Amino acid sequence: MNPSGRILVIDDEAGMREAVGDVLEAKGFVVGRAVRGAEGLEQVRTMGFDAAIVDIRLPDVSGVELLKSLRLASPDLEVILMTGYASLPTALQAIDGDAFAYLVKPFEMDQLVATLKKALDRQHLARALRESEERYRLIAENINDAIFLMDTQGRLVFANQRASAITGYTTNELIGRPIFSLLTPEGARRVLERLGSAVSDQDSTAVFETHLLKRDGVLVWVEANMTNVRREGQVVGRLGVLRDISERKLTEQQMRLQTGALDAAASGVVITDRGGAIIWANPAFTSLTGYPVSEVMGRTLRLQKSGQHEPSFYRSLWESILSGQTWRGEMVNRRKDGSLYPEAQTITPVHDERGEITHFIAIKEDISQRKRLQEHLAQSEKLAAMGQLLASVAHELNNPLSVLTGHAAILKSTADPKIAQRAQKMVTAAERCGRIVRNFLALARRQPAERTRVALNQVVREAIELLAYQFRVDNVELRLELADRLPALTGDSHQLHQVIVNLLSNAHHAVHETPRPRSITVTTRPTADDRGVALEVADSGPGISPEAQERLFEPFFTTKPLGEGTGLGLAICKGIVEAHGGSLAAVSEPGQGAVFRMELPVDETAAETEASEESAEPPVRGQTILVVDDEPELAAVLAEFLAADDHRVDTAENGVAALDKLREATYDLIISDLRMPQLDGPGLYHEVARHHPRLLRRMIFVTGDTLGPESAEFLRESAAPTFGKPFAPADVRRAIRQVIHAR
Numbered sequence: 001m002n003p004s005g006r007i008l009v010i011d012d013e014a015g016m017r018e019a020v021g022d023v024l025e026a027k028g029f030v031v032g033r034a035v036r037g038a039e040g041l042e043q044v045r046t047m048g049f050d051a052a053i054v055d056i057r058l059p060d061v062s063g064v065e066l067l068k069s070l071r072l073a074s075p076d077l078e079v080i081l082m083t084g085y086a087s088l089p090t091a092l093q094a095i096d097g098d099a100f101a102y103l104v105k106p107f108e109m110d111q112l113v114a115t116l117k118k119a120l121d122r123q124h125l126a127r128a129l130r131e132s133e134e135r136y137r138l139i140a141e142n143i144n145d146a147i148f149l150m151d152t153q154g155r156l157v158f159a160n161q162r163a164s165a166i167t168g169y170t171t172n173e174l175i176g177r178p179i180f181s182l183l184t185p186e187g188a189r190r191v192l193e194r195l196g197s198a199v200s201d202q203d204s205t206a207v208f209e210t211h212l213l214k215r216d217g218v219l220v221w222v223e224a225n226m227t228n229v230r231r232e233g234q235v236v237g238r239l240g241v242l243r244d245i246s247e248r249k250l251t252e253q254q255m256r257l258q259t260g261a262l263d264a265a266a267s268g269v270v271i272t273d274r275g276g277a278i279i280w281a282n283p284a285f286t287s288l289t290g291y292p293v294s295e296v297m298g299r300t301l302r303l304q305k306s307g308q309h310e311p312s313f314y315r316s317l318w319e320s321i322l323s324g325q326t327w328r329g330e331m332v333n334r335r336k337d338g339s340l341y342p343e344a345q346t347i348t349p350v351h352d353e354r355g356e357i358t359h360f361i362a363i364k365e366d367i368s369q370r371k372r373l374q375e376h377l378a379q380s381e382k383l384a385a386m387g388q389l390l391a392s393v394a395h396e397l398n399n400p401l402s403v404l405t406g407h408a409a410i411l412k413s414t415a416d417p418k419i420a421q422r423a424q425k426m427v428t429a430a431e432r433c434g435r436i437v438r439n440f441l442a443l444a445r446r447q448p449a450e451r452t453r454v455a456l457n458q459v460v461r462e463a464i465e466l467l468a469y470q471f472r473v474d475n476v477e478l479r480l481e482l483a484d485r486l487p488a489l490t491g492d493s494h495q496l497h498q499v500i501v502n503l504l505s506n507a508h509h510a511v512h513e514t515p516r517p518r519s520i521t522v523t524t525r526p527t528a529d530d531r532g533v534a535l536e537v538a539d540s541g542p543g544i545s546p547e548a549q550e551r552l553f554e555p556f557f558t559t560k561p562l563g564e565g566t567g568l569g570l571a572i573c574k575g576i577v578e579a580h581g582g583s584l585a586a587v588s589e590p591g592q593g594a595v596f597r598m599e600l601p602v603d604e605t606a607a608e609t610e611a612s613e614e615s616a617e618p619p620v621r622g623q624t625i626l627v628v629d630d631e632p633e634l635a636a637v638l639a640e641f642l643a644a645d646d647h648r649v650d651t652a653e654n655g656v657a658a659l660d661k662l663r664e665a666t667y668d669l670i671i672s673d674l675r676m677p678q679l680d681g682p683g684l685y686h687e688v689a690r691h692h693p694r695l696l697r698r699m700i701f702v703t704g705d706t707l708g709p710e711s712a713e714f715l716r717e718s719a720a721p722t723f724g725k726p727f728a729p730a731d732v733r734r735a736i737r738q739v740i741h742a743r
Helices: 016-024 035-046 064-072 088-096 109-142 163-165 183-198 246-259 285-291 310-324 368-412 417-443 458-474 491-511 544-551 569-577 632-644 655-664 683-693 695-697 709-718 731-742
Strands: 007-011 030-034 051-055 076-082 101-104 146-151 158-160 205-213 219-231 233-242 268-273 277-283 325-334 340-351 357-366 451-455 476-482 488-491 517-524 532-539 585-587 595-600 622-629 648-652 668-675 699-703 722-724
Touching: 007 517, 007 722, 016 109, 030 035, 035 064, 051 064, 051 109, 064 076, 076 109, 101 109, 101 451, 146 163, 158 699, 163 233, 163 683, 183 532, 219 544, 233 595, 246 517, 285 357, 285 585, 310 325, 310 357, 340 368, 368 632, 368 648, 451 491, 458 491, 458 517, 458 532, 458 709, 488 491, 488 595, 491 517, 491 532, 491 569, 491 595, 517 722, 544 709, 569 585, 595 655, 632 648, 632 731, 648 655, 655 668, 655 683, 668 683, 668 695, 683 709, 695 699, 699 709, 699 731, 722 731
Parallel strands: 007 030, 007 051, 051 076, 076 101, 476 517, 622 648, 622 668, 668 699, 699 722
Antiparallel strands: 146 158, 146 233, 205 219, 219 233, 268 277, 268 357, 325 340, 340 357, 451 488, 517 532, 532 595, 585 595
8 A cells, every 4th residue: 555645855956856756756645845944834834744854954944943943833744854964963953853863865765765654653653642642631621520640659740620620729730749738637648558558559449538628728528539550560650530529528417417317329320322312320320210220221311201390391401401501400200110209410411522412411319308308497497487476376365364264263262162163164174275375385396405394194195185186087096094193204395295296196197098996095104114104106007117117217217208298207206205315116017006115214313203292381471562464354363363362462564664663662572474565574674683673583474475585595594483374373372482482
């Protein structure tokens, strides 16, 4: 096969120029000719040649000088110098000028042709090498990971643009820098261990996570994958691929803080051709979707369509990626088993060297847990708003309930037994209303946990009272087997109330769809060693599978349909019980219902039981008391209570009026509502501290709702006795005794 190539011959000697040109043309080369250096340089610039054969002595310029100009005009041009005046300095100049060869006239034409072929071979090899390097460079510079190449001492000899973006250093600044200068001391120690293992060939591949120290001093989490680089069987360096996982780490940290512990799921990665046919998928894709990679090769991601999106959704997606844009969004997809799940997906077009889209890369992530967390946060916000509303409603309800219970208590003291019996019914009904209000407030409560003496049976009854209507409507038989004289606990009654309501609600959900008879049994008893109390909630539902039992208390795990549960209820319940030093467990056989058992320790210092009553003490009498409340009826009832115990009573409608009364008269005690117009209870307390400090420890406050954080903090700081609305005469007497005995 004849050689091919464009060759330029530059020589002012016509005979030599034509002889060389004729020989090369006979060999199949395309030959150009030039007499002067400037003429030859112009032809190279305008016509392009693969090689030039140049006489070293030309009329206008030396061949060595021309060599430099030719290399600038055409870096790929191979140059062969020829001369009839050979000298060592000239040869050295030719070599320094990067000439391929230096021939001395006279020479054989076969020698020239052979030399020319070698020059062209070198040129073709160099071009192929550059093209190969360009392909790898495109991969290295467009991949979303940082790539480092290190020698065996850990010094960087290559870094891609992503490495520059992650570290904040330019690529030039990275070259020659020790890798451990980019790491924390602990990270540097681990890398040095890996490098030492690499040199001794004990560990050819290492994958680990560490902190990377950016140029501005900020620490970012990276995942590093390090592999030996070998040449002729010897380890000559280390290739490191770093991925910035800061966002993933931040998400993990936030999830851990809110739920205790969550693992980050690996993302599925899929590569398709321009038409969407799958040509590659990673193992995480199989874990995410249930489809083996071999089963989806050549198919499109339409196999995951859920039917939850309109055709316009997919049209918009394709319009975005076909226009060269990266698409990011969320969709509902279908797994191989038919189950639906929410997915966050990023689809990035891949372009060739002409800018044409050839492939798409899709990164897929299951966001079921994130969606459930968002649901939980949304429900928490709604609950907080409901709590604020209920606090106001409770204040408005408790005031008339206090008036009702007060008048009923006064009627009970009459001589007519029929009237007293009717009054007791009024008191019972009003107290039930008060408990319902308190139960609702307990569910929406925002203040910190408070440990007090707790009667577990009473907490159970209040929780049942809250849910009794739902049980009746759904024909659920509720059986109570509550032990008598159950030992008292020390705990947060509101939190325990929340646990019991959740267990009862779950039991109700379990039996809701089952055929009648439906039943829920609540049992309380001392533990076998009498050092604690146990509560069991048993249902006649379908039971819990062994697989579900293993994950029952995991955050975000739920057996309810999508949108009907956050999967946080039992996790929160378990956390509350364990914070009380107890345990919560479930026992179930499929088809046999389920039993949830809670055990709590008994406070050994409190030997009292739920049946024990506070010892009766005679009421304090003969005090001069100022009652401050913006509800006239409530103030009147309270004044009548106090007058029955021989107290002298004045009333004031708010804190401002109370200060006027204090300036006019002397009082032994002040009983004040917390929430009032013009000047509320805390405001009155601070004014009394300034002008009547002797009464500061003789103030009693009445609360009409679940305390907010500010009110709770005020009462903690003031240490003032309190009683809540609706109240009974015994509550008032207890608070008065507390003040009098504290003098």
